[in-house]
Amino acid sequence: MGTETTDRSVDPSRRGAGHGGRTLLIRAIVLVTAVLGLNYIVWRWLFSINWDAWWIAIPLVLAETYSLIDSLLFGFTVWRLKRREPPEAPAGLTVDVFITTYNEPLDLVLTTARAAKAIRYPHQTWILDDGNRADVRAAAEAEGIGWITRSGDWKDMPRHAKAGNLNNALMSTDGEFLLILDADQIPDPLILDRTLGYFTDEKMALVQTPQVFVNVPDSDPLGSQAPLFYGPIQQGKDGWNAAFFCGSNANIRREALMQLGVTRYVTEIELALHKALKTSDRVIARAKKNLGADNLRVAEALDLVAKDLRRVRRRLQKGEGISEVTYEFQQRVLAVTRGLVAADIAAFHDDLASLSDLGIEGFEDGLQGAAPSTPALAVVDDAALDQLAQRSWSPLAAIDAVRVLIESVNAERSGEAQAVMPMATISVTEDMATCMRLHSLGWKSAYHHEKLADGLAPEDLSSMLTQRLRWAQGTIQVLFRENPFAQKGLTLAQKLMYGATMWSYLSGFAAVIYIAAPIIYLIFGILPVSSISTEFFVRLIPFLLVNQLLFVVVGKGVKTWRGQQYSLALFPVWIRSITSAFGNVYLGRDLDFAVTPKTLQQDTALRWDLVKPQLWAMGLLAGAAVVGVIRMVLGQADILGTSVNIVWVIFDLVIFSVIIEAVRYRGYEHYQADIAAAKARQGATGSPR
Numbered sequence: 280m281g282t283e284t285t286d287r288s289v290d291p292s293r294r295g296a297g298h299g300g301r302t303l304l305i306r307a308i309v310l311v312t313a314v315l316g317l318n319y320i321v322w323r324w325l326f327s328i329n330w331d332a333w334w335i336a337i338p339l340v341l342a343e344t345y346s347l348i349d350s351l352l353f354g355f356t357v358w359r360l361k362r363r364e365p366p367e368a369p370a371g372l373t374v375d376v377f378i379t380t381y382n383e384p385l386d387l388v389l390t391t392a393r394a395a396k397a398i399r400y401p402h403q404t405w406i407l408d409d410g411n412r413a414d415v416r417a418a419a420e421a422e423g424i425g426w427i428t429r430s431g432d433w434k435d436m437p438r439h440a441k442a443g444n445l446n447n448a449l450m451s452t453d454g455e456f457l458l459i460l461d462a463d464q465i466p467d468p469l470i471l472d473r474t475l476g477y478f479t480d481e482k483m484a485l486v487q488t489p490q491v492f493v494n495v496p497d498s499d500p501l502g503s504q505a506p507l508f509y510g511p512i513q514q515g516k517d518g519w520n521a522a523f524f525c526g527s528n529a530n531i532r533r534e535a536l537m538q539l540g541v542t543r544y545v546t547e548i549e550l551a552l553h554k555a556l557k558t559s560d561r562v563i564a565r566a567k568k569n570l571g572a573d574n575l576r577v578a579e580a581l582d583l584v585a586k587d588l589r590r591v592r593r594r595l596q597k598g599e600g601i602s603e604v605t606y607e608f609q610q611r612v613l614a615v616t617r618g619l620v621a622a623d624i625a626a627f628h629d630d631l632a633s634l635s636d637l638g639i640e641g642f643e644d645g646l647q648g649a650a651p652s653t654p655a656l657a658v659v660d661d662a663a664l665d666q667l668a669q670r671s672w673s674p675l676a677a678i679d680a681v682r683v684l685i686e687s688v689n690a691e692r693s694g695e696a697q698a699v700m701p702m703a704t705i706s707v708t709e710d711m712a713t714c715m716r717l718h719s720l721g722w723k724s725a726y727h728h729e730k731l732a733d734g735l736a737p738e739d740l741s742s743m744l745t746q747r748l749r750w751a752q753g754t755i756q757v758l759f760r761e762n763p764f765a766q767k768g769l770t771l772a773q774k775l776m777y778g779a780t781m782w783s784y785l786s787g788f789a790a791v792i793y794i795a796a797p798i799i800y801l802i803f804g805i806l807p808v809s810s811i812s813t814e815f816f817v818r819l820i821p822f823l824l825v826n827q828l829l830f831v832v833v834g835k836g837v838k839t840w841r842g843q844q845y846s847l848a849l850f851p852v853w854i855r856s857i858t859s860a861f862g863n864v865y866l867g868r869d870l871d872f873a874v875t876p877k878t879l880q881q882d883t884a885l886r887w888d889l890v891k892p893q894l895w896a897m898g899l900l901a902g903a904a905v906v907g908v909i910r911m912v913l914g915q916a917d918i919l920g921t922s923v924n925i926v927w928v929i930f931d932l933v934i935f936s937v938i939i940e941a942v943r944y945r946g947y948e949h950y951q952a953d954i955a956a957a958k959a960r961q962g963a964t965g966s967p968r
Contacts, residue, residue: 301835302360308829309354315822316347322818327808336807339796342789349786350826352779355772357511357833359518363727366476374402374471375454379441379527380462381409385418387735388462392424395460400471403454409444427451429696436696441526442709445702446540454533461527463735464490470731474530477725484535484722485714487513488528488729492736494947499838500940501743502845503736506837507830513726521776522726524714527734535722539713540701542720548601559588576622580615587611705760707870708753712761715777719768738946740889747849751784751856752863752870759864786846787853794850794896794931797924801907804916811920844937851892885942893938896931904928 320343329336376395380388388406395404405425408415419426427448429438439446445459456478460466467473474486489509495501516522524531563585567578587608594604703712714724737743763769763777799805808815830839862868887894904925910916944950 301832305357305360305829305832308825308832309358312354312822312825312829313351315818315825316350319818319822320344320347322814323808327810327815329807329809332805332807335792335796335799335805338792339807342792345785345789349779349782352775352782353512354829355775356515356519356779357829358515360511360514360833361518361726362514363477363517363725365473365727366479368400368472368475369479372400372456372475372478373454374400374456374458374475375448375452376402376404376458376460376466377407377445377448378405378460378462379407379409379444380415381441381444383462385412385414388415389418389422391460391462391465392419392422394465394468395458396422396424397468398458398466398471399468400475402458402471403452405448405452407444407448409441433696436694437704439700439702439704440707440709442700442702442704442713443696445709446697446700446704449533449536449540449701450697457531457533457536459527459529459531460732461734464527464732465734466528467731467733470528471530473729473731474727477727478530478532480723482721482723483725484532484717485522485524485724486530486727487522487525487724488727488731489513490525490528490732490734491730493733494738495736496947496950498940499841500937500944501737501740502841502937502941503743505842507834507839507842510728510837511833514728516776517724517726519772519776520723520770521718521773522724523780524710524717524724526708526710528732532722535717535720536701536713537699539716539720540699543703543716544699545601549595552595552601552605556588556592560585563588577619580619583615584612703757706753706756707749711754711777711780712757715757715761715763715766715769715773718773719766721768740886740941740944743941744849744852744889748852748856751853752860754781754784755857755860756864756870757781759860783846784853784856787850787857790847790850791854793847794900797927797931798899798903800920800924801903801910801916801928804910806920811917811923841937844934847931847934848893848937887942890938890942893935897935897938900928900931900935 320340323340323343328340376398378388378391378395392404392406398404403425405427406415406419408419408426408428411428416426416428429444429447430450433443433447437443449457456475458466458471458474470488474488477483477486490505491509492503495503513522563581567581591604591608595601701713702709703716706712718724737746758781763774763781766774769777796807800807830843859868859870863870907916907921907925911918911921
């Protein structure tokens with residue numbers, strides 16, 4: 280993926296042969312890959328599992344099945360590659376350019392803000408300062424740029440990170456369209472001219488452009504550039520109307536977001552209300568069951584509440600407003616509760632009066648919180664009754680049940696700063712969930728494959744790992760909370776497109792098996808397949824070759840190897856993302872959010888501690904290879920089996936070699952300095968004497 284400013288195109292295929300022939304070639308390779316892959320995996324399951332070593336044989340064939348499904352999903356994605364030419368941007372649209380920031384350096388934020396202000400199409404530029412920094416505000420005002428921070432409504436409320444920052448800004452602006460930029464994404468002056476034309480389609484909600492980074496060397500040791508994703512994958516998803524929102528460099532229709540926010544608000548309230556009604560029925564039934572025969576007054580009150588619950592259901596089915604229905608229901612239940620509490624107070628007062636008549640002195644004074652005389656208890660106004668109704672003052676179980684009803688059937692979102700949250704807040708990354716919800720409402724998205732912003736990638740391994748972990752955690756949170764296959768409104772193809780991205784993060788578990796299998800064989804001689812036969816190679820090798828051919832043809836001039844390396848080499852990150860997201864969603868554990876640093880964070884010390892699992896894996900692989908050779912020389916191991924597994928080990932080590940590069944990488948400035956020094960040395964050596 281190029282970063283030259285003289286050519287904004289990031290699609291090499293535009294400069295090559297016609298698209299039709301390439302599409303047919305891609306589809307032919309996809310079909311061959313599918314046939315060869317299914318032929319291999321079916322044979323593996325039916326005929327080649329070594330059941331004597333099932334504990335490694337089954338995990339290995341499961342990992343291979345996972346990889347085949349991953350390959351098939353990729354093939355399905357690129358089946359309908361879509362290459363777009365933008366329509367001309369209509370005049371007169373109103374646009375807000377949002378630059379999101381939390382703690383990024385001021386000069387970085389201002390560089391992006393100035394470039395945003397210089398965008399050619401008329402617009403309003405805003406810095407969304409989630410850090411509420413006085414220096415950022417002063418600089419923005421001096422530049423004539425808008426500045427927005429959280430309103431007071433957010434105090435002591437959930438923040439929702441970047442999603443909350445955007446949601447807050449949505450309520451303070453009114454542009455028809457929103458261009459969202461991260462603080463490090465410097466926009467091209469033509470970014471709006473090149474993307475607004477897509478919105479002539481009234482159902483178009485989102486136009487995403489690539490994220491390209493200017494501080495990345497050609498070797499890309501941290502795997503920052505994503506030419507496969509910002510290219511064939513996004514173009515393929517676009518062909519199925521499933522192009523993703525990636526958090527920055529995207530233009531969004533406000534109407535679509537606001538419709539999404541209101542729809543989600545109503546949907547969530549309806550779900551909460553129906554759950555509350557269902558629970559309420561059980562609470563009422565249980566309370567009535569526990570009543571004695573002499574509690575007719577309480578039983579009648581509970582029957583009245585049960586009747587009101589049925590009335591609420593009927594009114595909701597007729598389409599009446601939730602707020603009105605729930606408010607009236609609450610008032611009726613409150614009246615019932617107050618009546619019961621008032622009756623209990625009156626009974627309690629009669630008891631005290633009778634005790635006084637019997638000459639029991641000082642009894643009133645011994646009651647905690649009671650007035651020193653009986654007449655004071657007789658004067659209880661409506662406000663006092665209201666307070667008592669909100670407490671478990673009465674010993675009757677029915678009072679607690681009614682109180683629960685009042686609290687649970689509530690159409691207000693008192694636990695949030697805003698009732699309407701257009702940007703999804705269910706994940707540490709707001710983009711995927713928001714986009715999936717828009718698609719489920721019938722909105723369209725487009726991927727415009729042209730570099731229209733220059734970004735900054737992480738400068739060191741620690742920052743890169745922080746970024747990748749957050750991305751993966753956010754994706755898995757969406758999977759756990761809103762599984763795309765359970766979402767109404769999405770087409771099957773859209774479900775598969777979202778599922779494919781979520782599925783890819785399961786590769787961490789498959790990687791562990793791919794690492795363990797050759798180690799187990801080389802050290803212990805335990806083979807997970809029944810035999811390494813000609814039939815095995817005839818089925819496996821063609822599939823692997825054609826699968827790689829698909830990447831070559833789809834990428835066409837784009838380097839994809841680095842991405843393939845990191846899909847395996849970051850297996851600890853992928854595993855941690857799943858376990859931590861599971862703990863957050865299902866066990867209520869905190870999930871720390873960290874903004875990716877935009878400047879070099881680590882000093883000159885090499886951070887080998889960040890990649891301990893990978894180093895252990897590399898050590899075990901290398902050690903197993905040595906043991907395997909020794910066993911083969913001593914005649915204790917099969918030559919063919921050992922040779923195959925040593926090749927496997929070498930392949931894994933080549934994959935993991937990227938980790939060594941990543942640890943040794945000291946940032947782009949150091950890289951440029953090293954290049955300059957090398958050129959100087961070369962010039963000095965080659966100069967005439």
